[in-house]
Amino acid sequence: xxxxxxxxxxxxxxxxxxxxxxxxxxxxxxxxxxxxxxxxxxxxxxxxxxxxxxxxxxxxxxxxxxxxxxxxxxxxxxxxxxxxxxxxxxxxxxxxxxxxxxxxxxxxxxxxxxxxxxxxxxxxxxxxxxxxxxxxxxxxxxxxxxxxxxxxxxxxxxxxxxxxxxxxxxxxxxxxxxxxxxxxxxxxxxxxxxxxxxxxxxxxxxxxxxxxxxxxxxxxxxxxxxxxxxxxxxxxxxxxxxxxxxxxxxxxxxxxx
Amino acid sequence: xxxxxxxxxxxxxxxxxxxxxxxxxxxxxxxxxxxxxxxxxxxxxxxxxxxxxxxxxxxxxxxxxxxxxxxxxxxxxxxxxxxxxxxxxxxxxxxxxxxxxxxxxxxxxxxxxxxxxxxxxxxxxxxxxxxxxxxxxxxxxxxxxxxxxxxxxxxxxxxxxxxxxxxxxxxxxxxxxxxxxxxxxxxxxxxxxxxxxxxxxxxxxxxxxxxxxxxxxxxxxxxxxxxxxxxxxxxxxxxxxxxxxxxxxxxxxxxxxxxxxxxxxxxxxxxxxxxxxxxxxxxxxxxxxxxxxxx
Amino acid sequence: xxxxxxxxxxxxxxxxxxxxxxxxxxxxxxxxxxxxxxxxxxxxxxxxxxxxxxxxxxxxxxxxxxxxxxxxxxxxxxxxxxxxxxxxxxxxxxxxxxxxxxxxxxxxxxxxxxxxxxxxxxxxxxxxxxxxxxxxxxxxxxxxxxxxxxxxxxxxxxxxxxxxxxxxxxxxxxxxxxxxxxxxxxxxxxxxxxxxxxxxxxxxxxxxxxxxxxxxxxxxxxxxxxxxxxxxxxxxxxxxxxxxxxxxxxxxxxxxxxxxxxxxxxxxxxxxxxxxxxxxxxxxxxxxxxxxxxxxxxxxxxxxxxxxxxxxxxxxxxxxxxxxxxxxxxxxxxxxxxxxxxxxxxxxxxxxxxxxxxxxxxxxxxxxxxxxxxxxxxxxxxxxxxxxxxxxxxxxxxxxxxxxxxxxxxxxxxxxxxxxxxxxxxxxxxxxxxxxxxx
Numbered sequence: 001x002x003x004x005x006x007x008x009x010x011x012x013x014x015x016x017x018x019x020x021x022x023x024x025x026x027x028x029x030x031x032x033x034x035x036x037x038x039x040x041x042x043x044x045x046x047x048x049x050x051x052x053x054x055x056x057x058x059x060x061x062x063x064x065x066x067x068x069x070x071x072x073x074x075x076x077x078x079x080x081x082x083x084x085x086x087x088x089x090x091x092x093x094x095x096x097x098x099x100x101x102x103x104x105x106x107x108x109x110x111x112x113x114x115x116x117x118x119x120x121x122x123x124x125x126x127x128x129x130x131x132x133x134x135x136x137x138x139x140x141x142x143x144x145x146x147x148x149x150x151x152x153x154x155x156x157x158x159x160x161x162x163x164x165x166x167x168x169x170x171x172x173x174x175x176x177x178x179x180x181x182x183x184x185x186x187x188x189x190x191x192x193x194x195x196x197x198x199x200x201x202x203x204x205x206x207x208x209x210x211x212x213x214x215x216x217x218x219x220x221x222x223x224x225x226x227x228x229x230x231x232x233x234x235x236x237x238x239x240x241x242x243x244x245x246x247x248x249x250x251x252x253x254x255x256x257x
Numbered sequence: 258x259x260x261x262x263x264x265x266x267x268x269x270x271x272x273x274x275x276x277x278x279x280x281x282x283x284x285x286x287x288x289x290x291x292x293x294x295x296x297x298x299x300x301x302x303x304x305x306x307x308x309x310x311x312x313x314x315x316x317x318x319x320x321x322x323x324x325x326x327x328x329x330x331x332x333x334x335x336x337x338x339x340x341x342x343x344x345x346x347x348x349x350x351x352x353x354x355x356x357x358x359x360x361x362x363x364x365x366x367x368x369x370x371x372x373x374x375x376x377x378x379x380x381x382x383x384x385x386x387x388x389x390x391x392x393x394x395x396x397x398x399x400x401x402x403x404x405x406x407x408x409x410x411x412x413x414x415x416x417x418x419x420x421x422x423x424x425x426x427x428x429x430x431x432x433x434x435x436x437x438x439x440x441x442x443x444x445x446x447x448x449x450x451x452x453x454x455x456x457x458x459x460x461x462x463x464x465x466x467x468x469x470x471x472x473x474x475x476x477x478x479x480x481x482x483x484x485x486x487x488x489x490x491x492x493x494x495x496x497x498x499x500x501x502x503x504x505x506x507x508x509x510x511x512x513x514x515x516x517x518x519x520x521x522x523x524x525x526x527x528x529x530x531x532x533x534x535x536x537x538x539x540x541x542x543x544x545x546x547x548x549x550x551x552x
Numbered sequence: 553x554x555x556x557x558x559x560x561x562x563x564x565x566x567x568x569x570x571x572x573x574x575x576x577x578x579x580x581x582x583x584x585x586x587x588x589x590x591x592x593x594x595x596x597x598x599x600x601x602x603x604x605x606x607x608x609x610x611x612x613x614x615x616x617x618x619x620x621x622x623x624x625x626x627x628x629x630x631x632x633x634x635x636x637x638x639x640x641x642x643x644x645x646x647x648x649x650x651x652x653x654x655x656x657x658x659x660x661x662x663x664x665x666x667x668x669x670x671x672x673x674x675x676x677x678x679x680x681x682x683x684x685x686x687x688x689x690x691x692x693x694x695x696x697x698x699x700x701x702x703x704x705x706x707x708x709x710x711x712x713x714x715x716x717x718x719x720x721x722x723x724x725x726x727x728x729x730x731x732x733x734x735x736x737x738x739x740x741x742x743x744x745x746x747x748x749x750x751x752x753x754x755x756x757x758x759x760x761x762x763x764x765x766x767x768x769x770x771x772x773x774x775x776x777x778x779x780x781x782x783x784x785x786x787x788x789x790x791x792x793x794x795x796x797x798x799x800x801x802x803x804x805x806x807x808x809x810x811x812x813x814x815x816x817x818x819x820x821x822x823x824x825x826x827x828x829x830x831x832x833x834x835x836x837x838x839x840x841x842x843x844x845x846x847x848x849x850x851x852x853x854x855x856x857x858x859x860x861x862x863x864x865x866x867x868x869x870x871x872x873x874x875x876x877x878x879x880x881x882x883x884x885x886x887x888x889x890x891x892x893x894x895x896x897x898x899x900x901x902x903x904x905x906x907x908x909x910x911x912x913x914x915x916x917x918x919x920x921x922x923x924x925x926x927x928x929x930x931x932x933x934x935x936x937x938x939x940x941x942x943x944x945x946x947x948x949x950x951x952x953x954x955x956x957x958x959x960x961x962x963x964x965x966x967x968x969x970x971x972x973x974x975x976x977x978x979x980x981x982x983x984x985x986x987x988x989x990x991x
Contacts (some may be wrong), residue, residue: 080980116984122541173296177321177352451967462972532991
C-alpha cells in the first residue's frame with residue numbers, strides 16, 4: 001500500500017510517501033503564513049520526487065503542530081505518536097527518543113514494542129530548539145549551516161545560561177562584547193541547548209539506545225554537545241527531520257501499530 | 258533569523274547616517290563625539306560647538322570594537338573630518354568598554370538623560386528608552402541629570418529584539434509594523450506580556466487560528482505598550498514625557514503607550530536612536546571644557 | 553447514542569446560593585452590627601463562630617480563586633500588586649487578594665452591578681500552614697492601615713507522629729485566641745456555639761469525603777470541574793450549619809445517581825485524576841477531555857482532602873468517621889478545642905508538607921481504588937505549598953505503574969498558562985494511553 005505522511009511543523013511542512021516501508025519520495029517546504037499552500041506544495045514536491053500520481057496514494061495521515069490544516073487527511077496523530085512510530089520502524093532498539101525541531105523539543109520513552117511509556121516536552125521556558133540556533137547564528141554573523149562546524153573547532157567551554165532562550169541570547173551579546181572567540185560562543189550555544197535537552201530527557205529517563213531526530217539533529221555541533229552531556233552515542237537516522245512524517249505514513253499503512 | 262525563500266529580511270530596520278552641510282567644523286572650538294555601542298544597534302554623534310553636526314545609526318554586529326569604529330567612520334563619511342579632529346570622545350552603551358578611541362566611558366542612563374534633554378528641551382522630566390534588549394524609565398531634572406531610574410531587561414523587557422522576532426514571524430517589514438498594527442477595528446486582547454518567547458508562541462497559535470496579521474501585530478504592540486507602562490508607573494511619571502530608542506519610531510507602540518498613560522509623548526525632531534550617543538557627546542563637551550579650564 | 557445516562561445536579565442551585573450569600577453577607581456584615589473577619593481555608597473557623605451568628609468570614613484562597621476566574625480583573629489585581637513592588641513568583645492567590653485591596657475593588661460582584669469597595673475585615677484569624685500564609689495577613693493588615701491579627705502555629709508534625717504535647721500546643725493557642733477575640737471584639741464568647749461549630753466541621757469534612765468515595769463508581773457520578781464548585785463551600789466555611797447540611801443533601805443525591813447509573817460524563821471511556829489546584833481561568837480543559845475523549849477526571853487528592861478528612865484503614869484510604877458518630881459528646885470549651893485540633897491535624901492535604909511520601913501513598917491508593925487510567929499533574933507555579941514534592945510524587949506514581957502527564961501553569965496567574973500547548977499535551981497523553989477520540 002502506498003501511503004503519505006504529512007508533518008506540518010512550526011517551520012517546515014515535511015511529506016513522505018512510502019510503500020512497504022520503503023521511502024518513494026520526500027518533500028519539504030517552508031510553512032510560512034499560508035500553511036494550506038505550503039501543504040499542497042510539499043505534497044506536490046513529494047509526489048514529483050516519487051514519480052507517482054496523487055491517486056496512487058491510498059491513505060494519508062497527518063501530524064505536527066498544524067495537522068488540522070491538512071484538509072483531506074484520513075487520520076492524524078500527535079507528534080509523540082508519530083515519532084515513536086517512525087523510530088519503531090527505523091531503529092527498534094531505541095528506548096529513548098529525542099526530537100528537536102524548530103520550536104519544540106521532546107523526549108519520549110518507549111518500551112520494547114515501541115509503545116510510548118512516558119514523554120516530556122520543552123516549550124517556551126528552556127525551549128532549546130532550532131529557532132534559537134538560527135537567532136544565534138545571526139547574532140554571530142555566521143551562516144546557519146556553518147554554526148555547527150564552527151563550534152566543533154572550539155577547545156574551550158564557556159558557561160552560558162541554559163534556562164531561557166531570551167537570557168541565552170542576552171548572554172551571547174555579552175560574550176561578543178567581551179570579545180570571546182566566535183567558535184567558543186558557538187560551542188557555548190550548543191552546550192546550553194544540549195543541557196536543556198538532556199535535562200528534559202532525564203525526566204523520562206535516558207535508557208539506551210537513544211535516537212535523535214528532528215531538524216536540529218543535522219547540526220554536528222549540537223550532536224557533539226548532546227553526546228557529551230548524555231555520555232552516550234545517539235543514533236541519528238538519515239533525513240532525521242522526516243522521521244515524524246514517515247512515522248504517520250507507516251501507521252497509515254498498518255506497518256507500525 | 259529566518260529569511261523566507263525570497264531572502265527578505267523583515268527584521269532589518271533602516272540604518273542611516275547624516276551630517277549638516279551648513280556647519281563648517283573646521284571653525285569649531287569644541288568638537289566632540291559620543292559613541293553608543295548597544296546590544297543591537299550602535300550610533301555615533303558628533304557635536305561642533307554644542308550643535309549637532311553628524312551622526313550614524315547601524316546594527317552592532319558581532320565584533321564590538323569594530324562596531325564603534327564602523328559607527329564613527331560612517332558618521333564621518335563625506336564630512337572631511339577624521340577621528341583625529343575630534344577633541345574628546347565618550348563611549349556609552351552595553352559595549353562602552355569596547356570603544357577603543359574613547360577618553361571616557363559613561364553609563365547609558367546618564368547619557369540618555371542628557372541626550373533627551375537636548376532633544377526635547379528642559380521641560381522633559383520623564384524619558385522612556387526602548388532599546389534593543391532592555392527598557393529604561395528615567396526621571397531627569399531640567400538639566401537632564403538623572404534623578405531616578407528603573408530598568409527592565411530580559412523578562413518582560415518590551416524591546417526591539419522582540420519586535421524583530423515578530424516582524425520576522427509575520428513577514429512584515431519592521432518599519433511597517435506600527436502602521437499595520439493600527440489597522441484594526443477594535444483592539445484585540447493582548448498576547449502575553451511576560452516574555453517574548455511566550456508571546457511568539459501565542460502569536461503562532463493566533464495565526465493558525467486565522468487571525469489576520471494586523472490583529473496579531475496589534476496584540477503584540479499592545480502587550481509591549483502595557484509592559485512599559487507598568488515600568489513607568491512603578492517609577493512614577495512626571496510630564497513632559499518622551500520616548501527614545503528604536504521603538505519610538507513604532508507608532509503602534511507609541512500611540513498605545515500614550516493612550517494607556519493618558520499622556521502624550523513629545524514629538525521627536527531627531528532620530529530617536531541617537532539619544533544615548535548624543536548625551537555622550539554632550540558629556541564629552543563638558544568634560545573637555547573642564548579639562549581646558551583646569552589647564 | 554451516549555454510553556451512559558446523564559443528568560444535571562439537582563442541588564447545584566443551592567450550592568451557588570450558599571456561595572453567593574457568603575460573599576454578600578461578608579460585605580454587608582456591618583449593616584446590622586455584625587462582624588467581618590479574614591483568614592485562610594485551613595484556619596480554625598469554628599472558633600470565631602463562638603462570637604455570634606452574625607460573624608462572617610472571608611477565606612483567602614477561594615477569594616483568590618474567585619478573582620482568578622475573572623481574567624481581566626485578575627490581571628489588574630496582579631499588576632497592582634507587582635506595581636506596589638511584590639514579586640511575581642509569590643503565591644498567586646495572595647497577589648490577587650492584595651491587588652484587590654490595593655485597587656479597593658471587591659472580588660465578588662453580582663451580575664450587572666458595580667464592584668463595591670473591598671470590605672475591610674474587623675480582625676484576622678489565621679494559621680500558618682505555609683510561608684505565604686504566614687506573611688499574607690501581615691501585608692493585608694499593613695495595606696488596610698492596621699487590623700488586629702491572631703495567628704496559630706500548627707507545625708507539630710505529621711498526624712501519624714502527633715503527640716499529646718503537640719495537640720496541647722495548638723489547643724493552648726486557640727484557647728488564648730478566644731480571650732484575644734473577646735478583647736478585640738468586645739463580645740462575650742459562647743461555648744455552645746463553638747461546640748456546634750466543631751460538630752459541623754467534622755460533619756462537613758467527613759461527609760465530603762464520603763461523597764468523593766462515591767466517585768469510585770463506574771461511571772463516575774461527579775466530575776472534577778463540578779466538584780470544585782462543591783468542595784469550595786467547605787473552604788469558605790466548614791464550620792457552618794448550612795455547609796454541613798448541604799453536604800448531607802448532596803451525598804443523598806450522589807448516592808441516588810450511583811444507584812441509577814447516572815454519569816457525569818455521558819461517554820466515559822477513561823478515568824484520570826489531577827493534582828494541585830487547576831489553572832482556574834482554564835477549567836475548559838476538563839470539558840475538552842470529556843468531549844473529545846470521554847475522559848473524566850474523578851477528582852484529586854486536592855479535591856478530596858483539602859476539605860475532606862480521611863484516614864488509612866486496613867490498607868485503604870477511607871473517610872474519617874466523625875467523633876460524634878463514634879459516641880464523642882463535647883461538654884466544654886477545652887474538649888471542643890481538643891477535638892477540633894485532633895480532627896484537623898489529621899487532614900490529608902496537610903501531611904505532605906512534612907514529606908512527599910505521605911502524599912504519594914495516598915495518590916497511588918486513589919489511583920487504584922478509583923480505577924484510573926492515568927494521572928495529570930499540574931506543576932503549579934502559583935502555590936509552593938501544594939507543589940511541594942510534586943516531582944517526587946510523579947516518580948512514585950510512575951513506579952506504581954500509572955502513566956503520568958505533567959503540564960506547567962499557575963492556578964491564579966493566567967499569564968503563565970499556555971492553553972494551546974496544554975491541549976496538545978493532553979492529546980499526546982490520550983494517544984499514549986490508547987484512548988481514542990470520540991467520533
